[in-house]
Amino acid sequence: MVAAPMQDAALLDGGFADPVFDAQAAFVRIMNAFARPGTIADLGGLARPPRPVSPAAGAALATLADYDTPVWLDAAARQAGMADWLAFHTGAGVVDVPDAARFALCCDPAALPALGQLAQGIDAYPDRSTTILLTVDALDGGLPLRLAGPGIETETRVEVAGLPADFAAQWHENARRFPRGVDLLLVCEDRAMALPRTTRVMEG
Numbered sequence: 354m355v356a357a358p359m360q361d362a363a364l365l366d367g368g369f370a371d372p373v374f375d376a377q378a379a380f381v382r383i384m385n386a387f388a389r390p391g392t393i394a395d396l397g398g399l400a401r402p403p404r405p406v407s408p409a410a411g412a413a414l415a416t417l418a419d420y421d422t423p424v425w426l427d428a429a430a431r432q433a434g435m436a437d438w439l440a441f442h443t444g445a446g447v448v449d450v451p452d453a454a455r456f457a458l459c460c461d462p463a464a465l466p467a468l469g470q471l472a473q474g475i476d477a478y479p480d481r482s483t484t485i486l487l488t489v490d491a492l493d494g495g496l497p498l499r500l501a502g503p504g505i506e507t508e509t510r511v512e513v514a515g516l517p518a519d520f521a522a523q524w525h526e527n528a529r530r531f532p533r534g535v536d537l538l539l540v541c542e543d544r545a546m547a548l549p550r551t552t553r554v555m556e557g
């Protein structure tokens with residue numbers, strides 16, 4: 354009877370050591386990443402969510418999620434106990450349908466819902482949409498992509514490994530829905546790269 358409480362305590366460990374300072378530090382790095390698409394934000398050393406959730410994803414959700422921001426989790430994140438971790442550290446609840454979520458955490462790119470199935474916001478309130486935290490294999494050495502749009506002077510090149518095969522086509526459709534649409538934070542271990550809906554993504 355003692356093992357279960359100890360197990361639960363281990364599961365709920367891994368939040369911010371200094372909630373105010375760490376949240377502020379993570380928030381600044383995440384906002385800078387969204388302001389400058391294609392740059393890498395270091396979110397390491399802040400949060401230790403249950404695996405396979407990456408430290409970067411844990412830090413982002415511990416910073417941005419709260420009781421008023423429902424979260425959708427893919428099967429891998431649910432099985433890891435991320436719902437309990439979120440409830441304990443942020444107060445955020447978990448929803449079963451992607452279009453009801455303000456944040457979506459996807460540890461398995463193959464489980465990513467079609468972008469159009471997530472909350473898109475409305476023209477008057479485009480911020481009522483989903484921000485996706487998508488785990489990828491690497492933020493370098495993968496598929497070459499060219500990025501353009503606000504926050505990028507002309508064009509920047511990145512390489513991402515592990516994106517869904519139809520990502521470029523889906524992202525093009527996401528851009529067509531502007532000002533509605535989803536925003537994306539690619540995460541890999543301690544690092545994150547933001548792709549706001551205003552960013553154009555081209556292969557090559």
